[in-house]
Amino acid sequence: MKTNSSFGVWPHVAAIIYSEGGVFGLVDCNSFYCSCERLFRPELRTRPVVVLSNNDGCVISRSKEAKEFGIQMGEPAFLRKDFFAANNITVFSSNYALYGDLSRRVMNELSHFSPDVEVYSIDEAFLGFSGFPKDTLPAIAKRIYKKIPKNTGIPVSVGMGPTKTLAKLANHLAKKKDEYRGIYIIDSEESREAALKQVSVADIWGIGPAYARKLEAVGITNAWEFAKANKHWIRKHLTVVGARIAYELNSIECSSLVTVDPAKKTISVARSFSSMKDTREALEGAVATFASAAAYNLRKQKGYTNLIRVFVHTNQHRSDLEQYGCNTIVPLPVQMQDTIKIVRYALHGLRKIYKRGLQYKKAGVILDQIRLESDQQNDLFDNFNRDRDEKISEAMDKINARYGKSKVKLAVASKQNAWSLRQENLSPRYTTRWQDIPIVLS
DNA sequence: TCTGGGGTCCTAGGACCC
DNA sequence: TCTGGGGTCCTAGGACCC
Numbered sequence: 001m002k003t004n005s006s007f008g009v010w011p012h013v014a015a016i017i018y019s020e021g022g023v024f025g026l027v028d029c030n031s032f033y034c035s036c037e038r039l040f041r042p043e044l045r046t047r048p049v050v051v052l053s054n055n056d057g058c059v060i061s062r063s064k065e066a067k068e069f070g071i072q073m074g075e076p077a078f079l080r081k082d083f084f085a086a087n088n089i090t091v092f093s094s095n096y097a098l099y100g101d102l103s104r105r106v107m108n109e110l111s112h113f114s115p116d117v118e119v120y121s122i123d124e125a126f127l128g129f130s131g132f133p134k135d136t137l138p139a140i141a142k143r144i145y146k147k148i149p150k151n152t153g154i155p156v157s158v159g160m161g162p163t164k165t166l167a168k169l170a171n172h173l174a175k176k177k178d179e180y181r182g183i184y185i186i187d188s189e190e191s192r193e194a195a196l197k198q199v200s201v202a203d204i205w206g207i208g209p210a211y212a213r214k215l216e217a218v219g220i221t222n223a224w225e226f227a228k229a230n231k232h233w234i235r236k237h238l239t240v241v242g243a244r245i246a247y248e249l250n251s252i253e254c255s256s257l258v259t260v261d262p263a264k265k266t267i268s269v270a271r272s273f274s275s276m277k278d279t280r281e282a283l284e285g286a287v288a289t290f291a292s293a294a295a296y297n298l299r300k301q302k303g304y305t306n307l308i309r310v311f312v313h314t315n316q317h318r319s320d321l322e323q324y325g326c327n328t329i330v331p332l333p334v335q336m337q338d339t340i341k342i343v344r345y346a347l348h349g350l351r352k353i354y355k356r357g358l359q360y361k362k363a364g365v366i367l368d369q370i371r372l373e374s375d376q377q378n379d380l381f382d383n384f385n386r387d388r389d390e391k392i393s394e395a396m397d398k399i400n401a402r403y404g405k406s407k408v409k410l411a412v413a414s415k416q417n418a419w420s421l422r423q424e425n426l427s428p429r430y431t432t433r434w435q436d437i438p439i440v441l442s
Numbered sequence: 443t444c445t446g447g448g449g450t451c452c453t454a455g456g457a458c459c460c
Numbered sequence: 461t462c463t464g465g466g467g468t469c470c471t472a473g474g475a476c477c478c
Contacts, residue, residue, distance in 0.1 A: 053446035057444080209475095268448060268449080
């Protein structure tokens with residue numbers, strides 16, 4: 001490919017560089033899940049706290065105090081059980097109903113600071129500040145830093161910069177270095193250089209362990225060196241993804257704000273079982289339940305799936321047991337969205353891969369090739385009663401919305417409680433369940 | 443006994459079409 | 461002797477994110 005631009009093989013970059021320079025903010029909640037739990041347990045405010053993943057499997061959130069104990073992200077909880085007890089570290093099972101609700105409150109507060117908010121994940125958002133006078137940014141950052149904890153109880157860090165990657169990097173510094181007191185703003189060449197020199201390549205947004213290893217192997221260790229490195233080398237070894245990151249670190253915008261959440265292209269539901277399962281019936285119960293949940297999410301975004309994947313595998317951490325893992329693709333004759341058909345095809349897939357006599361630890365269902373309703377093509381030879389099955393799903397959704405999740409489900413999804421989660425330290429749903437709302441005594 | 447879950451994007455290669 | 465080539469779609473695998 002040959003172009004006239006001096007950007008050679010990156011014409012898309014040439015197109016972007018001449019657009020107006022923006023300003024982005026990244027607001028990130030500190031130890032989000034731990035902060036949510038502490039909100040209703042004020043006595044824990046200065047105590048070490050950790051939150052565990054589904055099934056109480058591994059550590060997924062740590063308070064500052066817990067990090068100081070050397071507890072790592074992703075550590076298996078059972079290895080640390082005694083350590084937690086010995087050091088008086090409070091442990092919570094994850095409570096997504098609570099975190100989701102508090103996340104909505106934080107995002108709502110953030111929308112008061114900018115008309116352009118990209119909710120990037122449950123605990124962070126990008127804000128657009130293009131057109132805001134540069135000298136107002138420090139005051140805005142300070143207001144966000146104070147207002148969010150005041151109004152929601154959740155502490156945050158604030159980063160700002162001319163690209164999303166720089167805002168993210170600024171946020172990283174704001175959070176990691178106490179001297180910045182939760183705020184870092186890149187608004188000059190000096191502040192950009194100072195920031196890049198303090199961040200190692202592995203901590204750049206988009207650089208994972210594999211890319212970091214490649215960079216370190218050629219002597220590139222921090223973000224400043226990466227930004228200055230040869231772009232052809234980067235393009236070749238880190239693909240266009242790496243090249244975009246390098247440009248963004250040089251204040252050249254390659255990624256813009258996404259303020260409407262796009263429809264998902266795949267929807268997956270998968271769980272590890274709290275204890276291993278060996279019967280086909282138990283796996284059928286799990287797969288039917290996962291397929292039902294996935295189908296419900298599919299209908300929520302008004303999508304239709306064209307292809308279902310089903311997978312199962314044994315416990316990979318048990319070298320003493322026979323290992324087996326398999327996934328299968330079930331192409332669908334017509335696109336579909338109703339629970340009854342999706343469960344039927346998912347179970348068909350399971351029967352193809354199920355092997356007798358093994359101890360299964362995990363299963364999952366993935367709906368793939370999702371298209372929007374408006375794109376739907378009717379198949380001339382469609383011999384299903386689409387109308388009937390879709391009406392049943394619609395009725396199930398209505399009943400469940402009114403009387404509670406999973407009040408109505410397919411019989412097969414009730415087969416044995418194969419996949420029930422272990423949640424030994426679950427907090428109440430303080431904000432989303434009437435019975436769990438805290439009572440204040442005056 | 444016990445090791446999470448849900449996504450996206452990029453690339454290379456094959457199938458298929460005209 | 462000479463045995464196309466471009467476009468699109470799909471998949472698998474790898475890398476990344478939270």
